[in-house]
Amino acid sequence: MKKKGFKKSYKNSLLYFHENYITHENTNHSGRMLDNIIMHDCEHPIMKEHAKICTENGGDILEVGFGMGISAGYIQSGSIKSHTIIENHFQIVDRARDWAADKPNVTIIEGDWRDIYKSGKLKQYDGIFLDPNDIIGSEQMFIDPPFNITKPGCILTFYNGINQSNVNMGYKINENPEVLKIPGTEFYPINWKQDTLFWGLHQGDIYFLPKKIF
Numbered sequence: 001m002k003k004k005g006f007k008k009s010y011k012n013s014l015l016y017f018h019e020n021y022i023t024h025e026n027t028n029h030s031g032r033m034l035d036n037i038i039m040h041d042c043e044h045p046i047m048k049e050h051a052k053i054c055t056e057n058g059g060d061i062l063e064v065g066f067g068m069g070i071s072a073g074y075i076q077s078g079s080i081k082s083h084t085i086i087e088n089h090f091q092i093v094d095r096a097r098d099w100a101a102d103k104p105n106v107t108i109i110e111g112d113w114r115d116i117y118k119s120g121k122l123k124q125y126d127g128i129f130l131d132p133n134d135i136i137g138s139e140q141m142f143i144d145p146p147f148n149i150t151k152p153g154c155i156l157t158f159y160n161g162i163n164q165s166n167v168n169m170g171y172k173i174n175e176n177p178e179v180l181k182i183p184g185t186e187f188y189p190i191n192w193k194q195d196t197l198f199w200g201l202h203q204g205d206i207y208f209l210p211k212k213i214f
Contacts, residue, residue, distance in 0.1 A: 011088050011089055011090075011112070011133075012090075013089075014091075015038070015089065015091050015092070017091075020040065020041040020042075021037055021039060021040040021041065021068075022037070022038050022039045022040075022067070022068060023037050023038065024038060038067075038133075039067045039068050039070075041068065041070065043070060044070055045190075045192050046190070046192055046207050046209070047070040047071040047074060048071075048074045049190055049207075049209050050071055050074075050129050050131075050157050050159070050209065051071050051074030051075045051077070051078065051129070052074070052078075053127070053129075053155055053157040053209065053211050054075065054127035054128060054129040054155055054156070054157050055075055055078030055079070055080055055127055056127065056155055057126040057127055057153060057154070057155060058078065058079045058080055058081065058126060059080060059081050059082075059125070059126030059127070059151070060080070060081055060082045060084070060123065060124070060125045060126050060127075060151075061075055061078075061080050061082065061083050061084070061125060061126065061127045061128070061129070062084050062086070062122070062125040062127070062128045062129070062149065063075060063083065063084070063085045063086070063128075063129045063131075064085075064086045064113045064128075064129070064130045064131065064132045064138075065086070065087060065130070065131035065132040065133065065159075066085050066087040066092050066093070066095070066096040066099075066108075067092065067131065069095065069096065069099050071129060071131065072085060072096075072099065072106075075129070076103060076106075080105070080127075081105065082105050082106075082107070083103070083105055083106045083107070084106075084107045084109065084122075084125075085100070085106065085107070085108050085109065086109045086111065086113050086116055086132075087108065087109075087110060088110065088111055088112045088113070088132075088133070089133070093108065093110045096108050113132050113138070114137070117140075117141055117147065117149070118146075118147075120146075120147045122147065122149050123149070124148060124149055124150060124151045124154070125149055125150065125151060125154055126151050126153070126154055126155070127154060127155045127156075128149070128150070128154065128155070128156045128157070129156075129157050129158065130156070130157075130158035130159065130180075131158065131159040135158060135159070135180065138158075138180060139180050139181055139182055142156065142180075142182050142212075142214070143182060143183075150214040151214075152214065153213060153214065154213070154214045155211065155212070155213055155214075156182070156185075156210075156211070156212040156213075156214065157209065157210050157211050157212070158180055158210050160187070160207070160208055160209065160210050180210070182212050184212055184213070185210050185211065185212040186210070186211050186212070187208040187209065187210055187211075188208070188209045188211060189206045189207070189208055189209075190206065190207050190209055191205055191206060191207075192205060192206065192207040
């Protein structure tokens with residue numbers, strides 16, 4: 001999910017749902033990505049890989065951020081017991097509830113992941129996929145955490161976005177400044193030819209897929 005530029009206003013901003021992408025301005029695009037695109041269906045290949053990783057153990061899965069429901073669909077195709085989704089945007093959470101209406105193993109929790117985690121109400125999970133609008137600081141859930149949400153062997157993966165401005169600052173494509181600093185995380189390169197609308201995201205044709213086993 002595209003996260004730059006509107007983190008503070010995301011929760012209450014009005015989103016616009018196009019045929020194959022979501023924006024936070026009512027703008028149509030003809031082939032070039034602007035900052036107001038937050039998710040695009042060209043991300044299917046990487047979301048499928050994230051879902052494969054976080055469902056390797058089966059069992060109970062936590063997904064933070066619903067977006068267009070792409071990863072959620074792939075997670076549901078795995079052999080899992082339960083699927084908990086945290087989403088804090090009022091329009092997207094309504095869509096998530098509609099999507100989950102015929103899926104008895106899905107629980108939708110509305111709110112900011114920080115508040116929900118700090119409440120101590122989350123259980124422990126076999127797999128976790130993080131793709132919130134703002135991922136910064138989520139290390140607190142995994143490094144000396146006040147509440148342990150990982151079962152032994154839990155597999156964590158998270159969205160690893162980087163844009164051209166990061167590259168210009170000297171970051172490599174597997175060194176996103178927003179990437180979680182969790183010891184033991186490995187990055188697996190996968191080929192991904194992104195849509196031209198996402199020209200500024202994930203430079204080149206390789207996406208570095210994070211995986212951490214607890």
